[in-house]
Amino acid sequence: MASDNAKTQKPLPDRADLDNAAFWAATAEDRLQVKLCAACSRHHWPPRLGCPYCGSDRVAWSAVDPAGEVFSWTVIYRSQTPGFEAEVPYAVVLIALKSAPGVRMVGNLVNCALEGLRAGLPVEAVFTPAADNSVKLVNWQPTERS
């Protein structure tokens, strides 16, 4: 049985994950990184140890401009994630990054009414500290100068 804590606390990334830890080190400094392949010059996401396009192992973290546009979304009225029950309805957005074609990232929509959601809405990353301050998550808000 899960403890009461596990039922009410939002899940957090595992910062000890050897393959993903560098991502959180960057978000701690308000920087966004994805993987870039030195062989075919394509960005990819989520971060793999080999390039999903050409198979090269010459992939490395690379900083990208934390801006993009809304590609798709869902508005969640019935959450099945611990700690999110009180937040419904909330939007999970899929963001197409402007500076890394083909990369689409998941996050929450913040500082925007749900009615304002539309495809193509320009957004920028917001680096949001988790409740326990152990890590900064990447959320998205409408770009002010759009």
Added chain:
Amino acid sequence: MTVDLRELSDKACIVGIGQTDYSKASGRSVQTLALQAARAAIADAGLKPHDIDAILPYILGPTADEIASQLGISDLRYSSIIKMGGATFVACLETAALLIHNGVARNVLVFCARNGRSGTRVTGRVNTIPGQSFRRDFESPYGFSVPGQWYAVLARRHMIEFGTTREDAGRFAVAMRKHANLNPAAMMRDVPMTMDDYMNSKPIFEPFHLLDCCLESDGAGAYIVSAAEQAKDMPQKPVFISGVAQAKPTGSDDLFNRPDFFEIGLTKAAPRAFAMAGMKPSDMDGAMIYDCFSYVALLEIEEAGFCARGEVGDFVKDGRIELNGAFPINPHGGLLSEAHIAGINHVIEGVRQLRRQAGARQMRKAARLAVTGWGDLGDGALAVLRS
């Protein structure tokens, strides 16, 4: 060297099917459910348990060892888990046909048993989804943690790009319910549903509302595959596996970063399965489409080749997919209104229709049917079955 799949066409048949009752609370263990469905399928095939020499179990639930031991099978020559999520039970038709055609086994038992409502519900089953570290680190922290939420994002994009509407998905959901109302085994047999009911149902993961979502069910299903040569002397009219293929979509450890956003396993598996059968989608009399969510079924209809991408809204109009329409889909009521037995119930229904044993929901013409599966992050499989 690549195998010419045409050589495998029509070499194996589904010779037995079995199922339990489908309910919200079976009151029995999954072992009991599995054995009941397996014994029913073995008896339907006119076989004895010791005739079974290969078992393909589901990734969740009783194992091959447990079932073989409790059926008195003393020489299990082959068993393995085909990990394709909800596409597993269509993909298992391919494995079974390969085993039989290559002389590895003679009679293959495939089964699924779950207390999916009273026992382990969906949140307890997502730990078999690929890319667990991606799910844990880049999705769950945002309150995004179950398949319906992920697939809703695909559906929203389909609405954006192609103008697909809630009414389109509603036509699918309402057709499933009409069918279930004709099916005495369906969980929703006595519960009618109108388009108004559909439109007014509560939002769950927009654009998915409650009546877009599959049931969660307790129950089990099983089928037996044997050689076509042997099938002609067995009690039931054989159902031939004319074509079958499984495929993973590009980057099957993530749903959202495919170069072609709508590519799924079916996009690749369907043409291979139809080529193996020497048939086209338009040769089918109808289809069993894996409908974990109504919108997912719409995506599959397109990628399986029954209409062009973006045109499924037109395809489901005017009752086409209903029992008396030009292209009936899921006369049993599907996962939406019969039960969620991970799609093994779609294979079973296909067999029943081809044998003309479907009672009040029997399709007028059912000589060639397609059965699809969808699993995890878009895994896909398609089988072409014929009588």
